[in-house]
């Protein structure tokens with residue numbers, strides 16, 4: 150690196166930063182203009198505001214590490230960075246190439262064995278717009294830039310890796326597969342990083358579709374979501390909903406766990422049958438005949454009559470709530486003949502009169518709501534847990550607070566919503582919303598109309614518009630951002646779904662995700678050897694065949710970027726206990742061997758700098774909560790008191806130093 154070269158590259162980087170600043174200013178000005186534009190149709194304006202806001206946020210996060218690399222070929226030179234910048238005066242010639250563009254790809258994939266036309270690959274080290282240095286990596290597999298990145302101390306949140314994506318990772322990030330992609334790999338192989346960069350890549354390659362539908366990222370717990378939550382915004386992407394499996398049913402947010410036995414019961418597919426039975430159990434027959442008092446006679450609504458009506462309602466093939474009116478009609482039909490028998494007369498109009506009387510009769514209506522109640526998913530499950538479970542052969546499901554939802558209840562609530570159908574609540578809410586809007590519009594028109602200053606022969610607002618029309622204009626647009634709308638709507642379907650730590654999800658969880666992603670565009674990352682959940686995956690085929698038979702692909706990552714080789718060798722014992730045939734990933738770095746001590750205070754190992762965690766069966770950080778996280782120094786307390794999978798997870802969290810303390 151000569152001083153002249155450094156100055157030339159600094160000039161280039163300064164120029165790119167100036168360009169970025171210009172583009173930022175232009176996008177902001179356009180956004181301000183769109184926000185103030187009163188003439189533009191409202192819908193157009195909202196689309197423009199949304200697109201421009203996204204553009205502004207994308208450009209504003211790009212300044213840090215704006216340009217991180219350069220590749221030279223025999224006839225071209227490409228600067229690679231976080232966003233694309235173009236020379237608008239020179240036919241949109243690229244000044245900086247977005248890391249996701251095809252032209253940037255050789256930056257990640259060229260090797261000495263397969264240089265892809267690349268003669269030089271250069272990595273820049275920058276701070277803001279200041280170039281601190283650069284180096285050329287001779288197209289080696291493991292570059293200095295990677296080792297520097299891996300040796301850097303970690304912070305509380307995960308960072309993006311655009312400057313140092315490795316070839317095996319790049320292949321997965323850009324894989325053109327449209328269905329389900331499973332990325333498997335041991336601890337620290339960059340599965341999470343790769344999945345998030347794949348989202349950023351897909352948002353780049355299929356922006357039109359994905360920004361309309363959004364992307365859902367499912368992670369194991371809130372701590373993990375906080376840890377990874379900055380990666381996509383740092384890449385300028387915001388149309389992403391993050392959720393734990395305990396948050397996938399709108400209105401419920403839980404991290405309570407059932408016992409492993411209950412998790413297994415609720416997580417297996419037989420839970421669907423249990424719910425079908427629970428719904429059937431709510432289609433009841435009267436124990437005693439219910440008297441229906443007509444004008445002339447009292448007809449007993451017997452179990453036989455209700456049974457007849459129930460058969461008809463069940464045969465209608467509708468969902469439970471939607472079949473209630475069918476049950477009502479069938480009950481009325483079934484009561485006509487006994488009523489006529491009791492009246493003892495029959496002439497053509499009499500049957501029609503009796504039917505009419507029965508149809509509107511409060512006794513019949515009460516019987517319908519008692520025997521075939523409209524239910525919400527929560528009511529169905531709460532009643533089940535409050536005691537109905539015993540009659541269905543599962544007394545173990547009974548619990549003191551039936552509404553204390555657990556993570557394993559969430560897929561059951563979702564399944565129940567499917568079985569029950571609409572309870573009318575959403576429609577009622579929409580109708581109430583609409584009534585309020587019309588009332589508001591009427592108020593607005595009234596104010597305009599009673600304005601004293603108005604002349605009698607002037608055209609008045611009410612001559613031109615009515616309240617319904619005004620209400621339409623008022624409520625047409627939903628102002629919430631996509632992520633909020635999607636998270637609140639159980640029937641929202643996402644353009645792409647990412648599932649991290651996917652080995653933890655139960656068969657019932659997968660059914661929820663299948664509903665949220667009917668196009669089966671998914672990236673699933675996990676490691677079967679790290680499974681801690683009783684109802685989790687033991688075999689990808691078993692999980693994915695029902696979801697996307699013939700449409701899923703499997704890729705494996707083999708290099709460990711987190712844990713030094715010495716720590717990985719130590720953790721290999723735990724891995725062998727989980728699965729004797731499993732192969733541990735190969736670490737790229739070496740470090741100090743783990744330290745084993747007895748009876749020491751775990752907190753005495755807290756280093757002066759860097760991130761630190763104590764993982765112990767009793768907390769503060771349990772192996773379960775440590776899933777997916779990493780720290781510079783980790784103290785694992787009493788690994789023998791953990792299951793082999795928990796031990797394997799706990800021992801593979803350190804990026805530098807591992808201490809094992811036995812109490």
Ligand SMILES: Nc1ncnc2c1ncn2[C@@H]1O[C@H](COP(=O)(O)OP(=O)(O)OP(=O)(O)O)[C@@H](O)[C@H]1O
Pocket residue numbers: 295298299307308310313314315318334335336337338339340341342343676679710711776777778779801
């Ligand atoms: N190409 C890369 N350049 C720089 N850092 C990387 C790269 N790939 C992975 N890393 C870093 O390695 C660490 C481990 O990555 P990540 O958490 O994605 O692994 P994982 O496979 O999801 O691990 P686990 O299974 O334990 O959750 C992170 O700090 C990540 O930033």
